[in-house]
Structure formats: structure tokens, C-alpha cells
Amino acid sequence: MIDVQDHLGLAKLQAGRIYKKFQLSYRYDFDDILQMCHVGLIKAAQKFDKTKGYTFSTYALSLMYGYVLNTILRDKYYPSAERNGSLNSHVLSLDINVNNSMDKEVTYKDAIMDKQEFYTEFTGILVRTALEKLPSKHREVIKLRYFQGKTQMQIAKLFGTSQTTIGRFEKEGLTKLRRYVS
The missing domain is CATH 1.20.120.1810 (Four Helix Bundle (Hemerythrin (Met), subunit A))
Structure with a gap:
């Protein structure tokens, strides 16, 4: 050794x-x-x-x-910016007021939309638009199932049909919805 x-x-x-x-x-x-x-x-x-x-x-x-x-x-x-000397003196604060035409004080922080918030809002609009293109029974099943949290059994009782039929409507509706969205 x-x-x-x-x-x-x-x-x-x-x-x-x-x-x-x-x-x-x-x-x-x-x-x-x-x-x-x-x-x-x-x-x-x-x-x-x-x-x-x-x-x-x-x-x-x-x-x-x-x-x-x-x-x-x-x-x-x-x-870091301080260490490599590239710290820019023109840094803006997010709390600075931005002029807008509605006489309402808005800061940069308020004006910048969060990326996740944007995607959530955009996806919601896209899904709502696609949902309106579905046949009425498919649309109602999907709304009850995913927006109101009902089970297939509960929806079947509301429609006066079998759980299998509701499952088929749900599957067909989701397939069409995916096709419309993509």
C-alpha cells in the first residue's frame, strides 16, 4: 500500500x-x-x-x-449576477405602477399572468368550446361526471337508463372531446 x-x-x-x-x-x-x-x-x-x-x-x-x-x-x-459583475442597473421592481387607460392602478406583478394560471384558463376555454360540440347526452354525462362529481350509477338513475349505457356515453364523449381538443 x-x-x-x-x-x-x-x-x-x-x-x-x-x-x-x-x-x-x-x-x-x-x-x-x-x-x-x-x-x-x-x-x-x-x-x-x-x-x-x-x-x-x-x-x-x-x-x-x-x-x-x-x-x-x-x-x-x-x-450569480453579483459575482460575475453582470448585475444590470436597469432592474425594474414588480411593484412599480403601470399606467393603464382604465384609471386603475396596476403593478407589473398584477399585469404578469402566471404561466400555470394561463394554461389552466386556456385549457378551460378549450374544453368548454369542445364540450359544446358534443351531442347533448354525451355533454350532459361528462358535465355531471367530471364537473359535478356524480357516479355513473347516479347519472344512470337521473337518465332512467343503465350504468353500462352511461359508461358508453362517457367513453364516446371523452373520445370525441379529445379529438376536438387536439
Whole structure:
């Protein structure tokens, strides 16, 4: 087994090379890189096989380099606007009033519709429009079933027919509804 303590200088050398090469000072300081190299050195000591014909230092340098790069790439670091200096001074507050022609004070926050709210509203309009195209029995079954929460048995009693017939109306209505919507 290789003694890691004997090769700490190798880790420091590799950390210096990596730090200088990639200029990571905005993200990692030298001690962070050195620590990653120490972990890479430990992994190299555990995995080293002298029968392959490599020297330990050659193997350890490549393993430390790979470990540091993998750690940095896995980190998924996204620099903040303050850190990378691109903070724009023209930032608008969502609470600023927007002039509108109805003499009503509206803020940007009020004017911006939530994406989910938009899709919900749009889908509702689409379904209501498609629902009006269905035959009356299919439309009534779907309204009772999905908007009023009635069971097929309850709807069958209202219509004076069997649950099977209501199930068929429901299935046919949903198929037509999907076709109209898509």
C-alpha cells in the first residue's frame, strides 16, 4: 500500500497547476482545489496497481486531475449576477405602477399572468368550446361526471337508463372531446 503522506507535495503541485490553468479563483480558492487533489491522491493510492508498469506519481497526477475536473463539472455551479459583475442597473421592481387607460392602478406583478394560471384558463376555454360540440347526452354525462362529481350509477338513475349505457356515453364523449381538443 502506498503511503499518501509521502506524496502530499505531489497533490500540492497538481493543485497549483490546475488552479493556474483554469483560473478558478472566482469559484474555488486554492485550498478547495488542494483538498480535491488530496481526495484524488487517496483514490490513486487505493487503486494503484504497480504491475501495469506506471509510476505512482504519473498515475496519481492523472487521477487527481480527473477527480478535480469531475468534481467541478458535477458541481453545476451557476454564477450569480453579483459575482460575475453582470448585475444590470436597469432592474425594474414588480411593484412599480403601470399606467393603464382604465384609471386603475396596476403593478407589473398584477399585469404578469402566471404561466400555470394561463394554461389552466386556456385549457378551460378549450374544453368548454369542445364540450359544446358534443351531442347533448354525451355533454350532459361528462358535465355531471367530471364537473359535478356524480357516479355513473347516479347519472344512470337521473337518465332512467343503465350504468353500462352511461359508461358508453362517457367513453364516446371523452373520445370525441379529445379529438376536438387536439
